[in-house]
Amino acid sequence: MAKAKQKEQKGFFTYIKWFWILFGSGVLFAILIFLLASWGKFGEMPTFERLENPETNLATEFISSDGETLGKLYLDDNRTPVSFDKLPQNLVNALVATEDARYYDHSGIDARGFIRALAYLGKKGGASTISQQLARQLFIGVRDKESTTNAILQKIQEWVIATRLERNYTKEEIIAMYLNIYDFGYAADGIRSASRIYFGKEPHELRTEESAVLVGMLKNSSLYNPIRREELVFNRRNTVLGQMAKYDYITEEEKDSLQALKMKINFNPESHREGLATYFRMYMQRWLGNWVESHPKPDGEKYNIYLDGLKVYTTIDSRMQKNAEEAVEAHMKNLQAEFFHQNTPDRNPTAPFLDISKGAIDTIMRSAMKTSPRWRHLKREGLSEKEIEATFHEKAEMTVFDWNSDSYEKDTIMTPMDSIRYYKTFLRTAMMSMEPQTGHVKAWVGGVDYKHFQYDNVYQGARQAGSTFKPFVYAAAIDQLRYSPCDSLPDNQYCIEPLKHGNMEAWCPKNSDGKYSGKNLTLKSALANSVNTITAQLIDKVGPGSVVAIAKNMGITRDIPEVPSIALGTQDINVYEMVGAYGTFANQGVYVKPVMVTRIEDKNGTVLYEYTPETKDVLSKDVAYAMVNLMEGVTLYGSGGRLRHTYGKNQTVYKEIITGYPYELTNPIAGKTGTTQNQSDGWFMGMVPNLVTGVWVGGDNRSIHFSRLLYGQGAAMALPIWAIYMKKNYENEELGVSKEAFEKPENLSINVDCTKVLEDLQDELDTEDDLEDIDF
Known part of the structure; x- marks a missing residue:
C-alpha cells in the first residue's frame, strides 16, 4: 500500500517536473524566437536609428501666402505628415475604438486580444494593435499570405518592432505616425492628403462622421473606397460609429443621429494636372529642380524634390489665384464661342x-x-x-x-x-498679377486648362507686345527730353529716313485705322488712343537705343533690335517680364524683380532658403508718376475706357461676347491695351497702386486670329479678364487691393495737369474753333 502510494507520488512529481521542463522550454524557446527575430534572423529588422527616424517618402508642398496648400510634388507617395495636435479628437477616438480598444493599456502587444483571436480563430476580431500595424507599414510590408510560416514570422517581427516603437515613442506619436503612413488610395497617402482629397478640408476640420469614413478605410482602403463602393463604405462608417458608442466616445443618441446622416464625399483629387495654380506649380517644379542643384544637403547629397518633404512658401495668394482662374474661364469660354462661330467651314474653309x-x-x-x-x-x-x-x-x-x-x-x-x-482652334491666354512694391507674384494663369494645354504662356510663351511696348518709348521721351503728358505733337504721316537709327529704308507707320487726324495731340491723348504717328516721332527724337536701355533696366531680358519699329511692339516679350517692367511705373520708378518663393524649409522645419529682393532704380519718381498719369488716360477716355462705362456703337456686340461688360470701375486705374498686326495678339496691362496685372490672349499660331479688329483687339480679348479679376478682388476686402489714387511725389517737376495748358492756349488762340486742332 505504501509502495503504491510512493509510486503514485513519484509519478505526480514526474508529471510536475516535465510540466515545468516543458513550460520552461517553451518560455526559453519563445525568448529565443524573439531574440532571433530581433537579431534579424527572420528578415531585416530596423536599427535604433531607423526607429528614431523611420524612412517615409514625403511630398514637397507648395504653400500660398495665405497659408493654403496649392499643390504637391511627389512620385508615388503624396504624403504630408501632420502632428498629433493637428488631429481632431473624434478621429483619434474612432481609431482607438475600432482598431485597438485597449491601446492605452498595453505596451505594443494586446495579450487579451491575442488569446481571443486564437480561441475564435479571428472570427471576433484580430489581435494586431495600432503599434503592430504601424510596424508592418513602416518596416515589414506584407509577406506571402499563402504561407503560414511567413505569416507567423511576420507576426513575431511585428511584436518585436511594436514593443520597440512603444519604448521610443509616446502613444500620441504612434497614432500620428500610423495615420500619416497609411495609403487611403487615389494618391491620398496619409491622413492629411486623405482628408483633403475625400472631404476637401484639413484634418482638424473633420466632423465625426467624416472621421469614421476614413477610419473605416483602414481595414482595406481598396475595398472600402467611397468613390467606387458607396454603400459598402456607408455601412463600414456606421460600424465605426457603433464602436465609438460601445466604448463611450459618443452617446447612443449621437450614434443614431450620425448613422442616419447621408455620406457626403467632396472628392478633390490631387494630381500634377489638376487643382489650383497648376501652371505655377509646374513652373515651380522646374525652378526647384534648378535650386537643388546648387543647394545640396549638409552631407553633400542633393535634395529630392519628390521624396524629401520640402515646404516651399510661395507668394501666390490662393484667393487671388482662384479669382484669376475664374476670370480666365468666364471670359475665354465666351470668346471661344464667338471664335468658333466665325470659323465655321462656310465662313472660313481653312479654319482655324x-x-x-x-x-x-x-x-x-x-x-x-x-x-x-x-x-x-x-x-x-x-x-x-x-x-x-x-x-x-x-x-x-x-x-x-x-x-x-x-x-x-x-x-x-x-x-x-x-x-x-x-x-x-482654341485660343490661348496668359495672366500674371504682382505686387509692385515687393515683387510678390499673387496670381499666375498660364492657359485655359493645364491638363490639355500644358504650354505655360506666362513664362514659356513670348509674343509681339504691340502697343503695350509704347510706354517704354514715352518714358524715354519724358526722362530725356523732359516732355510732359500735356505736350503735343501733330498727328500727320511721319517717316523716319533710311539709314537713320539703323533702318535700311524709310519707315512710315500708319495709325490703326489708316487715317491721320491732322490735329495736335497731347501725349496723354496720343497714348490713350494708341496713335502710332506720335510714337514714331518720339522714338525718332530719343533714338531706339535709349528705349531699349530703359526696357532692359525694367527687366526685359530678350534681345530687342535697335530699330524704330520696336516703338509699335514688334518684338516678342512674355507676360512675366512685361508685368515686372510695368511694376516699375507703379513703384515710383524702382524695378523689383518678380518673386515667387519667400522661403524653403526641410521636413524638420529648418530654413534652407530665404529670398533677397532684387531691385534697381530706373526712373525718377517724377517720370514714373508722369507715366502713370499718361496711362490713366487710357482707362479714362482711351482704348481701355470700357472698364468704366458703356459707350460706342458696338455695345450690343460686346455684351454678347464679353462677360460682365460694362464693368463700371470707378477707382484710379492706369493701363495700356495692345493689339498686333492682323489681331494675332491681344494685350492689356492694368495697374492700381499695389497691384500690376498683365493679360495676353491669342492663338497657338499667329495665323490663328479673329478676322476683324472689333473682336481681335486687346480691349476685347484681354481687358475683360483683367476687369473680371479685379471686380472679384474688390469683393473681398481682406485682400486689400487698392482703390486709392497713385501716390503723387512732393514738388512734382513735370506738369500733368493738362487743364492748365488748355487755359493758356485759350488766351493765345484767335477763335474757339482753333481749339479743335488740339486733342486733349
Whole structure:
C-alpha cells in the first residue's frame, strides 16, 4: 500500500517536473524566437536609428501666402505628415475604438486580444494593435499570405518592432505616425492628403462622421473606397460609429443621429494636372529642380524634390489665384464661342487658320506633329518616321478638351492629326498679377486648362507686345527730353529716313485705322488712343537705343533690335517680364524683380532658403508718376475706357461676347491695351497702386486670329479678364487691393495737369474753333 502510494507520488512529481521542463522550454524557446527575430534572423529588422527616424517618402508642398496648400510634388507617395495636435479628437477616438480598444493599456502587444483571436480563430476580431500595424507599414510590408510560416514570422517581427516603437515613442506619436503612413488610395497617402482629397478640408476640420469614413478605410482602403463602393463604405462608417458608442466616445443618441446622416464625399483629387495654380506649380517644379542643384544637403547629397518633404512658401495668394482662374474661364469660354462661330467651314474653309496658303498650313501641322509627345514616345520605341506618321492618320478613342461639357472634357474618336488641328482652334491666354512694391507674384494663369494645354504662356510663351511696348518709348521721351503728358505733337504721316537709327529704308507707320487726324495731340491723348504717328516721332527724337536701355533696366531680358519699329511692339516679350517692367511705373520708378518663393524649409522645419529682393532704380519718381498719369488716360477716355462705362456703337456686340461688360470701375486705374498686326495678339496691362496685372490672349499660331479688329483687339480679348479679376478682388476686402489714387511725389517737376495748358492756349488762340486742332 505504501509502495503504491510512493509510486503514485513519484509519478505526480514526474508529471510536475516535465510540466515545468516543458513550460520552461517553451518560455526559453519563445525568448529565443524573439531574440532571433530581433537579431534579424527572420528578415531585416530596423536599427535604433531607423526607429528614431523611420524612412517615409514625403511630398514637397507648395504653400500660398495665405497659408493654403496649392499643390504637391511627389512620385508615388503624396504624403504630408501632420502632428498629433493637428488631429481632431473624434478621429483619434474612432481609431482607438475600432482598431485597438485597449491601446492605452498595453505596451505594443494586446495579450487579451491575442488569446481571443486564437480561441475564435479571428472570427471576433484580430489581435494586431495600432503599434503592430504601424510596424508592418513602416518596416515589414506584407509577406506571402499563402504561407503560414511567413505569416507567423511576420507576426513575431511585428511584436518585436511594436514593443520597440512603444519604448521610443509616446502613444500620441504612434497614432500620428500610423495615420500619416497609411495609403487611403487615389494618391491620398496619409491622413492629411486623405482628408483633403475625400472631404476637401484639413484634418482638424473633420466632423465625426467624416472621421469614421476614413477610419473605416483602414481595414482595406481598396475595398472600402467611397468613390467606387458607396454603400459598402456607408455601412463600414456606421460600424465605426457603433464602436465609438460601445466604448463611450459618443452617446447612443449621437450614434443614431450620425448613422442616419447621408455620406457626403467632396472628392478633390490631387494630381500634377489638376487643382489650383497648376501652371505655377509646374513652373515651380522646374525652378526647384534648378535650386537643388546648387543647394545640396549638409552631407553633400542633393535634395529630392519628390521624396524629401520640402515646404516651399510661395507668394501666390490662393484667393487671388482662384479669382484669376475664374476670370480666365468666364471670359475665354465666351470668346471661344464667338471664335468658333466665325470659323465655321462656310465662313472660313481653312479654319482655324487665316490668310495663309495650304502649303503653309501643312508646314504648321507637320511641325506640330513632330514636336508632339506621341511622336517622341514612338521615336523612343524605335519606329521609323514613316511608321510614326502613319499612326497619326489612324482613328483612335481619346478624351479631348471641350468648353461645352460640365467637366470641360468629352470622349470622341478621331485621328491624332485631327486632334492636333482641333486643339489649334482654341485660343490661348496668359495672366500674371504682382505686387509692385515687393515683387510678390499673387496670381499666375498660364492657359485655359493645364491638363490639355500644358504650354505655360506666362513664362514659356513670348509674343509681339504691340502697343503695350509704347510706354517704354514715352518714358524715354519724358526722362530725356523732359516732355510732359500735356505736350503735343501733330498727328500727320511721319517717316523716319533710311539709314537713320539703323533702318535700311524709310519707315512710315500708319495709325490703326489708316487715317491721320491732322490735329495736335497731347501725349496723354496720343497714348490713350494708341496713335502710332506720335510714337514714331518720339522714338525718332530719343533714338531706339535709349528705349531699349530703359526696357532692359525694367527687366526685359530678350534681345530687342535697335530699330524704330520696336516703338509699335514688334518684338516678342512674355507676360512675366512685361508685368515686372510695368511694376516699375507703379513703384515710383524702382524695378523689383518678380518673386515667387519667400522661403524653403526641410521636413524638420529648418530654413534652407530665404529670398533677397532684387531691385534697381530706373526712373525718377517724377517720370514714373508722369507715366502713370499718361496711362490713366487710357482707362479714362482711351482704348481701355470700357472698364468704366458703356459707350460706342458696338455695345450690343460686346455684351454678347464679353462677360460682365460694362464693368463700371470707378477707382484710379492706369493701363495700356495692345493689339498686333492682323489681331494675332491681344494685350492689356492694368495697374492700381499695389497691384500690376498683365493679360495676353491669342492663338497657338499667329495665323490663328479673329478676322476683324472689333473682336481681335486687346480691349476685347484681354481687358475683360483683367476687369473680371479685379471686380472679384474688390469683393473681398481682406485682400486689400487698392482703390486709392497713385501716390503723387512732393514738388512734382513735370506738369500733368493738362487743364492748365488748355487755359493758356485759350488766351493765345484767335477763335474757339482753333481749339479743335488740339486733342486733349
